[in-house]
Amino acid sequence: MYYNKAFLKFRFRQFGKIVRDIPVPYLVILTGMAVFLLCGIYAFMDNLTGAAMTGGCFLLLIWLLHLRRNDFHFIQLVEEKPQQVFFMDYWLLSVPLFILEIIRGYYWVGLGVWIGCWLISLQEQPVRRVQKGFSPPRFIPEKAFEYRTGVRKYGWLMLVIYGSAYAGLPLPYVSLVSLWFLTCIMAEFFCYSEPTSILCAQELSANRFLHRKLNLYIRLYFIPMMPVCLLYTLLHPAHWWLAVLFVLLGSLNIALMVVSKYAAYLPNTRITGGQIAISISLFGILFPVLAPLTLLLLIKKYITARRNLIQYLYAYN
């Protein structure tokens, strides 16, 4: 009991720290989005099927989390009862859903979710050897290593989404939404700072480095997007402006991803800063009223990126 109290305290402290680190405007937006999501789930749970499906989806997500969590082997090594730690994590995450289930009167579905969490926590995670994954297509040059490694990691998912963009061409909007999902996945490509050996490999000044990166990645963005957008325009001529707007806003977002990465660049680290700004900006593709925000962020991050890169690349001026 004492053990669980200590663990709960630790998790609440962690959560509190994460929340404190989020700037207030972003926190407000995230809270709004969370409330919106919970309302949507609540509305969906108005019958037994909805409640069960919600519980099932939640357990699926928890299972995927359990299989992919990076601290699994560490917790197994350091904790006497690692399954207890895992179960406590998943139980904490399930509390909002359990509350909704009780309100809806399906408390036994919530109990089923808890039992599912407990069973998942008992599952062993195999020691993983990083798989080589999907082979990047030839049109991605080797200097575009963010794209190459990203496609290697998410290639199959991207292929399915890209395929759905072509499959959805006869219907209005579907292809563009698929391409939007593809653009969202690309945000993950720029979440890691390369070591200084790679940064300095091309021996470019900060300005030239940044311009070449932007040029390269925006050009590479066009290659998969243009065929779909052109076909979409042919099939839906009245929506030609949507396709043009999508390509423009998508390119702005790719540029923002690149400069955000180098604005927060610290060698060999995962980039956590700026992700909320990028998320909001990605929504700006679907809601163009947010486009001025993307442009402002792009300018701000470009200036920061240039200043940050100068400290590593000043010797090449």
Place this chain on the structure above:
Amino acid sequence: MLTIENLKVGYDKEKDVLKGICLSMETGKIHGLVGLNGAGKTTLLNALYSFIRPQSGTILYDGSLLKRKEIGYLESENYFYPYMTGNEYLNLFPSGGTNFDTESWQKLLSLPLGEITENYSTGMRKKLALLAVLKMNKPILILDEPYNGLDLESAHLLTLILSRLRENGKTVFVTSHIYETLTTVCDYIHYMKDGIIASSYPKERFGELQEILRTTVKQRADGAIEQLL
């Protein structure tokens, strides 16, 4: 000639890590750098590579200011980009005006260049990073702890590679905590202490340095180990 004149480097204003290093080094030779932990070895190498801007002092190479473009730098810790293969990492580096025979190097160093670098052992990572530095074919090479993580065979191979680089007229700086690796390959060893070069030894006087190191350790550890264990 590589000349360091009164080099001062610090990470904060109050304390200098390098306290006015003065050193002249013959080019086309292998120079070893030894010293206790915290002596400033890596800081000196970073200053040579212009990773850190010195507070004062100059570094001259053949009379003009040393440029980073003249240096190939192997860091002590070797990192790569997630999901990147060895081949992809190597191809990011220009080949310095020569035909770099990747396949032959791959066979020599037994490197699985088609594999993702996450699956590399420590020694493989070191070898891959070293290969990239060699590919760039710079006149000056700075190798920070190049022997770390290498097996016996690879360590011997590295010694042969360094000797060949010297024959080709390259200037090499090497740091290592394994004294014997330096005495085998270096022409000079420079001993760093408290942010300055305390002394420099040519090959014929390496025995003197060994004696100094032995005496220093004996003074610190005299009786302590017997008491503790």
